[in-house]
Structures are given as structure tokens and as C-alpha cells.
Amino acid sequence: MARRRGLTAEEKALWSRIAKTAVPMHPGRASKPDIPEEPRSKPARAPRAPDPAPLPLPDFRIGSKPVKKPQLRIDLSPHPGHALREQPVRMDHKTHRRMSQGKLSPEDRIDLHGMTLSVAQPQLTRFILNAQGNGYRLVLVITGKGREGGPDAPLPVRPGALRHNVPLWLEMAPLNQLVLQVRPAHRRHGGDGAYYVYLRR
DSSP, rough: OOOOOOHHHHHHHHHHHHHHHOOOOOOOOOOOSSSSSOOOOOOOOOOOOOOOOOOOTTTTTTTSOOOOOOOOOOOOOOOOHHHHHHOOOOHHHHHHHHTTTTTTTOOOEETTTOOOOOHHHHHHHHHHHHHHHHTTEEEEEEOOOOOOOOOOOOOOOOOOHHHHHHHHHHSTTGGGTTTTEEEEEEGTTTGGGGGEEEEOO
């Protein structure tokens, strides 16, 4: 905004002569001074304190690439296969050994690859109910091994949500009444990315 300039001496004299010829509209009111006041100059501001120096960024140098830190992988739960192997054998030991060695062929299978958890759980429930209704004893549930979480993945980084959740679902009602044993599949049937599910009669 442009600063207003003050009146010169000649302008002040001219204004005084014109003001003397003017007739006041309200004679009872106090008269104002003939010469308009000079605009008041604003008080000088106190000097502003300098901004504090910015804190140095860690692992960053001007003109160089940032140092890439190794990705931290945090998995709060153990691999589901370890927990399943530690469970007691509830089926015939000879059949269990042949199943663990991949010598028994599953009578049916379901592939849950690419499904979300909300879609996969009802599909698994329907599959197990149908398999038990058909008189099957050994079925294969394929979950996939899952992908590692990327640098933007939320913590905890847990690869394979299906691989972790399928054993939990098989232990919940109504499937826990139908399932006798759950074991990780032999590598010829999918290894860590699949489960043997042995059903009750």
C-alpha cells in the first residue's frame, strides 16, 4: 500500500483560506481544526528474532543419495506350521505319517489365492462342509505363502494373511466339529503355501 504524503506549506495556506469562508452546518458542535492532521507514523517494530537453525536430517548429505536402511520385518506370531506340528496327533499314526510324507493324495482341494479374508472364510467353510458331506477324509487347502510387506506396509509386517488365518478358522465353530487334524502340506502338494485337512467320519 502506498504511503500518504503530507500537505505542503502552500496547500496548508490554501486550505486555511477556504475553511474561513465555509459556514458550519451545525454551529453548536465543536469546531474541528482548520488544517487536517498529518498521518501518524507507525511505531517501529522490534527486530524479529532470527529463526533457529534447522536440525540436520539423519543419514542425509547434500549432493548424495540418502542411505537406505534395511527393512525391518516384524512378525508377532510364529509361523502357523510350527504350531500345527507341535499339536498332538489325533488321527491314526500310520495314516498321519503317510500324509506328512505326501504319500496320500487329497480327495479334493480349494485354492484361496487372491481372495480377501472376508471372501475366503465363507468359501472355506462351504468347502469343508461339502467335503465332509461327500465322505472325504483328506482335503487340501491352498493359501499361498503370501508377499513380504513393502516399505509402506503397516506394522506388524505379516506376510500371508490367509496362511495365518486358515488354521484359526479351522479351529472355530462350525469347522472344529468336522476337522480332526490340520498339518502343513508336503512340498509336492504346496509346502508352506497349503494345508492338509483331515476330516472326521
